[in-house]
């Protein structure tokens with residue numbers, strides 16, 4: 176197997192919606208097996224960056240390599256685990272059962288008339304890990320927001336991806352569910368040797384757990400390996416005001 | 431009483447080949463459109479569908495004026511319109527608006543073209559309301575074959591289309607050929623709608639792809655079940671509608687639509703209780 180230390184190499188990426196430039200000349204190298212956090216203000220272009228990586232938006236210019244392969248080639252042969260930002264889906268229009276939603280993650284393995292038994296088995300295992308298996312026959316739309324989010328995380332994981340991209344996964348989760356989610360991320364990293372890219376506004380969490388932090392506001396503002404290297408006025412520059420660090424351990428109901 | 435009545439009715443039915451044909455063609459076309467219609471209803475494309483039917487009318491007008499067979503021309507018109515609408519959607523014109531414009535434009539064109547022809551307005555009512563009893567052998571064969579293609583397609587791709595409706599980006603990511611599948615779906619839908627004009631005409635045809643699907647989704651709750659309920663619903667309506675029109679001597683298309691509409695609202699109110 177060919178080895179390559181980078182999971183993602185982005186060069187001179189520029190993305191625009193019509194005449195409005197959302198990302199300008201982005202250069203980014205993210206290494207394999209690590210947990211990368213993407214932060215930035217609303218409208219900064221985080222979701223746009225994610226969609227460009229996934230090939231869902233055609234950039235004006237630029238080059239994206241995933242695990243050493245050109246993006247198109249990689250996407251043809253592999254799936255990337257993806258958790259979209261919640262408001263970008265039309266969930267309520269389609270009365271899908273929870274199990275069907277998770278099966279969306281295995282579309283590539285679908286036979287002509289349905290899914291194989293072993294695919295279903297794996298799906299059930301991952302649903303069990305996320306504690307949503309007992310809801311398999313409920314309508315997805317009837318679940319609470321937090322449970323929906325867990326089902327969507329399961330959907331992102333069922334294809335056994337090498338790369339998992341999550342766009343604001345903890346939005347709508349209560350404190351316990353957030354804690355569970357962070358534990359899950361840890362577990363995933365230990366068990367699956369997976370590279371994770373996660374968009375988040377949860378600055379406290381990001382600096383506790385992430386290996387690198389990428390700040391996107393039209394350009395990549397900062398990309399540091401060690402959180403200690405952050406300049407003092409970093410958040411002020413990024414968001415326009417000082418961000419208070421929220422320590423998760425104090426918000427934990429079990430503590 | 432009821433049983434002997436039904437039996438006499440059946441015997442009566444099979445004496446006339448045009449009635450036989452009407453029932454068989456009606457059931458095939460209705461079934462295919464009911465299944466395709468589930469996706470129409472989930473994607474909120476009801477206006478798109480009836481738009482395509484009205485756009486076909488322009489093609490009918492053109493063909494009648496030129497003295498050629500109207501339905502192939504209407505199919506071409508509607509398929510082109512479906513593709514054009516797909517293109518307009520990427521151009522920041524709302525789909526609603528572009529359908530609304532093409533809808534009236536093509537209807538107006540159709541009426542003008544028909545009025546220019548030698549026969550005046552000709553069979554205007556049959557184009558507007560359809561006539562299932564007047565379907566010929568050859569047309570029946572084409573309708574049955576295309577309906578079967580539509581049903582097989584939906585059997586293979588109903589999951590893909592449901593996923594696509596729920597989460598477009600995600601589905602494209604997981605299944606790169608999704609855009610093509612959706613494109614084929616739109617073309618099949620356009621062709622089926624134009625063929626069904628024979629049965630219900632430009633004005634009533636939307637009943638076939640909206641009412642059974644809506645009933646299926648309301649009763650079924652979950653979308654796999656919705657397909658079966660829609661199928662049962664449409665086949666009962668079409669069979670009963672044809673019988674009703676035959677024995678009461680009323681127009682067939684409207685009889686089918688009235689039964690469907692009545693059935694839908696009964697279901698809606700029974701479900702509420």
Ligand SMILES: Nc1ncnc2c1ncn2[C@@H]1O[C@H](COP(=O)(O)OP(=O)(O)OP(=O)(O)O)[C@@H](O)[C@H]1O
Nearest residue numbers: 192195197215216217218219220221222223224260
């Ligand atoms: N589909 C679209 N059409 C036009 N402009 C868009 C579209 N999507 C995003 N934009 C614009 O691109 C810019 C970046 O948006 P993006 O959604 O990537 O931001 P974000 O960082 O994800 O924000 P948030 O934190 O609110 O999720 C914004 O100015 C936004 O208005």
Ligand SMILES: [Mg+2]
Nearest residue numbers: 221222260342
């Ligand atoms: Mg976003």
